[in-house]
Amino acid sequence: MSYLFPTYQKWEIEPVSANGCKLIDANGKEYLDFSSGIGVCNLGHRPKAVEEAIETQLKKYWHVSNLFHIKEQEKAAKLLAKNAEMDLVFFANSGAEANEGAIKLARKYTGKHKIVTFEQSFHGRTFATMAATGQEKIKQGFGPMLESFVYVPFNNTEMLKNAMDESVAAVMLEIVQGEGGIHIANEEFLKETEKLCKEYGALLIIDEIQTGIGRTGKPFAFQHFGLKPDIVTVAKGLGSGLPIGAVIGKIELESAFGPGSHGSTFGGNPVSVAAAIATMETIFQEEFLKNTVEKGKYLIGKLKTVLGKSPIVSEIRGMGLMIGIELKTDVQRLLSELRKNGLIALPAGSNVLRLLPPLTVTVEEIDEAAVIIEATIQQFMNKTVKA
Ligand SMILES: *Cc1c(COP(=O)(O)O)cnc(C)c1O
Numbered sequence: 001m002s003y004l005f006p007t008y009q010k011w012e013i014e015p016v017s018a019n020g021c022k023l024i025d026a027n028g029k030e031y032l033d034f035s036s037g038i039g040v041c042n043l044g045h046r047p048k049a050v051e052e053a054i055e056t057q058l059k060k061y062w063h064v065s066n067l068f069h070i071k072e073q074e075k076a077a078k079l080l081a082k083n084a085e086m087d088l089v090f091f092a093n094s095g096a097e098a099n100e101g102a103i104k105l106a107r108k109y110t111g112k113h114k115i116v117t118f119e120q121s122f123h124g125r126t127f128a129t130m131a132a133t134g135q136e137k138i139k140q141g142f143g144p145m146l147e148s149f150v151y152v153p154f155n156n157t158e159m160l161k162n163a164m165d166e167s168v169a170a171v172m173l174e175i176v177q178g179e180g181g182i183h184i185a186n187e188e189f190l191k192e193t194e195k196l197c198k199e200y201g202a203l204l205i206i207d208e209i210q211t212g213i214g215r216t217g218k219p220f221a222f223q224h225f226g227l228k229p230d231i232v233t234v235a236k237g238l239g240s241g242l243p244i245g246a247v248i249g250k251i252e253l254e255s256a257f258g259p260g261s262h263g264s265t266f267g268g269n270p271v272s273v274a275a276a277i278a279t280m281e282t283i284f285q286e287e288f289l290k291n292t293v294e295k296g297k298y299l300i301g302k303l304k305t306v307l308g309k310s311p312i313v314s315e316i317r318g319m320g321l322m323i324g325i326e327l328k329t330d331v332q333r334l335l336s337e338l339r340k341n342g343l344i345a346l347p348a349g350s351n352v353l354r355l356l357p358p359l360t361v362t363v364e365e366i367d368e369a370a371v372i373i374e375a376t377i378q379q380f381m382n383k384t385v386k387a
Contacts, residue, residue, distance in 0.1 A: 003200075005032070006065075009376070011336075011339060012336075012339070013025045013031070013339065014026040016279065017044055018033065018045035018084075019044070019045050020044040020046075020358065020359050020360065021033055021034075021044055021357060021360070021362070022045075022047060023045065023344065023363050026126070029342070031339070031343065031344050032338075032342060032343050032344065032357075032368060032369050032372070033045070033078070033344045033358075033363060034343060034355045034356065034357040034369055034373060035240050035343050035344045035345060035356060036356050036357060036358050037241060038346065038356070039178065039210045039215060039236045039237060039322070039356040040072070040235065040237060040239075040240070041237075041240055041284060042083060042213055042214055042237040042240065042243055042279070042358060042359045042360075043240055043279060043359065043360055044358035044361075044378065045241075045356060047240060047278075047279075047282070047360070048276050049103025049278045049281070049282055050240045050278040050279055050282075052108050052278070053274040053275060053277060053278035054242070054271055054274055054275050054278075055383075057241070057270055057271050057273075057274035058271060059221065060270070061267075062269065062271055063266075063269060064270070065265070066263065066264070066265075066267065066268060066367075067321045068247060070268065070270060070273070072270055072273045072274055073091060073268045073270075073273055075277055076089075076091075076268075076273045076276045076277050076280070077089035077091075077282040078142060079203070079248075079276075079277065079281070079284065080234070080246055080248050080276050080280070081248060083219040083220070083259045083280070083284050084219065084220055084227075084232055084248050085228075086232065086248045086249060086250055086383075087249065087250055087251040087254075088248070088249050088250075088251060088253065088254060088257075089246050089247065089248050089249075090119065090246065090247040090249075090257060090262065090266045090267070091103075091244065091245070091246050091264070091267040091273070092235075092244075092245040092246065092247065092264050093237060093243045093244060093245055093264065093266050093267055093269070093272075094124075094149075094235055094243060094245045094247050095123075095124055095127055095209035095210075095233070095235035095243050096123070096124025096126045096128070096129045096211065096245075097124075097235075097264065097267070098233040098234065098235050098245035098246055099123045099124050099126075099128070099129045099132065099172075099207060099209070099233050100124070100126050100128050100129055101233075101247040101262060102170075102172070102205050102207075102233050102247050103115060103128045103129070103132065103172075103205075104128075104262060105231060105247060105249060105262070106169045106170035106203045106213070106230075106231060106258055107169050108203060108256040108261065109203065109252075109253050109255075109256035110170070110201065110202070110203060111171040112167055112168065112169035112202075113148045113167075113169055114149075114150060114167045114168045114169055114170055114172050115132060115148060115149050115168070115169055116149075116150050116151075116152060116160070116163050116164070116168055116171045116172070116202075116351075117132045117133070117134055117149060117150070117151055117152075117171075117173065118134050118151060118152055118153070118154040118173055118174075118177070119134040119135075119151050119152070119153050119154055120134055120135060120154060120176070120177050120180030120183060120349070121133055121135070121151075121154070121172075121173065121174055121177055121180055121207075122133040122134075122135065122138070122174070122178065122180055123172065123178035123207055127136070127145075127146050127304075128146050128291075129133055130142065130145070130146075131145040131146040131149045131202050132149055132172060134151045134180070135179075135180065137309050143221060147379060150163050150194075152326035154173075154177060154185070155181075155183075155186050155189045156184055156189070157188070157189050157192045157193070157298040160189075160192070160193060160196060161196065161256075163214070163374045164199075164200050164202070164349070165200060166199055166200055166201065168202040168227075169203065170197075170202050170203040170204070170205045170230075170231070171193055171196070171197055171202055171203075171204055171205065172205040172206075172207060173185065173193065173205075173206060173207065173336065174206075174207045174208075174211065175190070175206065175208070175211050175216070175221035175222055175224070175225070175319075176210070176211075176216065176221060176318075176319050176322055177294055178209075178210035178211070178322065178348060178354070179210075179329070179348060179349075180348065180349055181245060181324060181326070181348045181349030181351075181352045182317060182318060182322065182326075182348050182352055184317060184318075184319055184321065185225075187225050190222075190227060191226050191227075191324070192291045192341050194228070194323030196227075196228055197230075202229040203231060204227070204228075204229045204230050204231070204316075205229065205230065205232075205233070206220075206221075206222045206229040206231070206232045206233070207230040208220045208221060208222065208232050208233060208234050209233055209235045209236050209245070210236055210356075211319075211322065212232070212236075212237060212238070213234060213236070213238050213279065213280070213283055213321075214235040214237065214252055214284070214289060214303075214359050215237060215239030215295060215320055215321060215322050215356070216292075216296075216319040216320035216321075216322055217289055217290075217292045217293035217294075217319070217320035218289060218320075219283070219284050219289070220232060220234075221319065221320075224319070224334065225287050230249065230250050230252075230253065230355070231247060231248065231250075232248040232249075233245065233246070233247055233248070234246050234248070235310055237274045237283075238276050238279065238281070239275040239276045239279065240275050240276075240278070240279045241275070242264075242269075242271060242272040242275040243269075243272055244268070244269065244272035244273065244275070245267075249280070251278060252349065253342050263330045265267070283359065286374055288359070291353045291359075292320050292321055292359045292382060293320060295321060295341065295359075295361060295363070295366065296319070296321045296322075296323070296365065298366060299318075299321065299323060299355070299357070299366050299369075300316060300317075300318055300323060300326070301372075302323060302366060302367070302368060302370040303316050303323070304316050306335050306371075306373065306374040307308045307325065307371050307373070307374065307377065310377055310381075311313055311328070311381070312327055312328045312329050312377065312380070312381060313325055313326070313327060314326045314328050320355065320359075321355075321357055321361070322355075322356060323354070323355040323356075323357070323358055324348055324352045324354050324355075325352065325353040325355060325373075326351060326352050326355065327351045327352065328351070329351065329384075330350060330351060331347045331350065331351055332347060333380070334353060334376065334380055337376050337379065337380055338372065338373065338376050341372045341376050342372060343369055343372040343373065343376070346377075355369075357369070362368055
C-alpha cells in the first residue's frame with residue numbers, strides 16, 4: 001500500500017534518472033520527456049549551469065532567513081524585474097503562493113476586493129487561488145469559497161465590460177490557459193482588458209506561472225502583446241525544478257508591501273534562488289529565445305503535417321513550446337498509450353493533449369516525438385474501431 005494521500009492519479013513509471021529530454025525508469029526503459037515536470041524543467045533535466053550554481057550555493061549556506069541581506073536574492077530579483085520591465089519582486093515557494101501574494105497585494109494597494117478571473121483558468125489550490133480558478137471541479141467539496149471573485153468567459157470583451165465597475169481591485173488572467181486546455185488569449189481582448197483596468201482603477205495581474213521563463217519564446221508571454229501589467233506571477237520554470245515562485249510588481253505598489261505586511265519563511269531560499277539565476281541567465285538570451293520560437297514553429301508544423309487529416313484531432317495550437325492537440329476523444333487513454341511507446345506528455349482539460357518539451361529539445365527529439373504521436377494515434381484509432 002501507499003502511505004501517500006491519493007491526490008494524484010499516478011502513472012506507471014518510476015524514474016531512476018533523467019538528463020536533458022530523456023528519462024529512464026526502473027525497468028531501464030527510456031522515455032522522451034515532453035512534460036518537463038509540468039513545465040518546470042525548461043532547460044531539461046539537470047542542466048549543467050544550474051547544477052553548478054546549486055552546488056556552489058550548497059557549500060556556502062542553505063538557509064538563513066529573510067531577515068538577512070541575501071545578495072543572490074537581489075540578483076535574481078533584478079533579472080526578473082529587468083526582463084519583465086517592472087520594478088519589485090517578492091519571492092515565494094510555488095505558483096499558488098505567488099498568486100496568493102499577488103491577490104493580497106492588489107487588495108491592499110487598491111483598498112478594494114473584487115477580482116475578475118476567467119472561465120477554465122487555473123491559478124492554484126490554496127483558498128484564494130482556488131477561488132480565483134474558473135473550474136468547478138477544483139472547488140468541489142471545499143466550500144464555501146473565498147468571496148469576491150467573478151468569472152468571465154475567456155476572450156470575451158463584452159462580458160468583461162459587463163463585469164467591470166469601480167469596485168474591481170484586479171483582473172487576473174493567463175496569456176495561454178495551460179491547465180484549462182491551451183487556450184490562447186487574442187490580442188484585441190488583451191488590449192481591451194488593459195484599457196478597462198485603467199478606466200476602472202483596477203490592476204492587471206498576469207499569471208505567467210506556466211507561460212513565463214521563456215516557455216512561449218519571450219521571457220514572459222505578455223511581451224508578445226506589448227502589455228504593461230501591474231503584477232506578474234511566475235513559478236514553474238523559474239528554478240529548473242527547485243521550488244520557487246515570485247510576484248513581480250510595479251514601483252507604485254511598494255508601500256502596500258511594507259515591513260511586516262507579507263512574508264514567507266522559505267520564500268527566496270538561497271539554493272532555489274541560485275538555480276533561478278542560472279536558469280534566467282541561460283534562457284533570457286536573445287539567441288536562446290529565438291531558438292525556442294523556431295523549435296515551437298517546427299514542432300507545430302510537424303504535428304500539423306502528421307495529424308492534419310486525423311479524424312480524432314480537431315485543432316493544433318500553441319505558442320512557443322507550449323502546445324495543445326485538441327482531440328475528439330478523452331485524452332487520458334491516449335497519454336497512457338504514448339507512454340507505452342516512449343513519450344511522456346500531459347493532459348490539459350479533458351480532451352487536449354499538452355506538450356511542454358524542454359526549451360533545449362533538439363530537432364531530432366522533436367522528429368522522434370512526432371513519429372511516436374502519429375503512430376500512437378493510428379494504433380489508438382485501430383483499437384477503437386475494433387472495440
Ligand atoms: C501550475 C500553475 C499554478 C499553480 O502553481 P503551483 O506551484 O502548483 O502552486 C498557478 N497558475 C498557473 C497558470 C499554473 O500553470
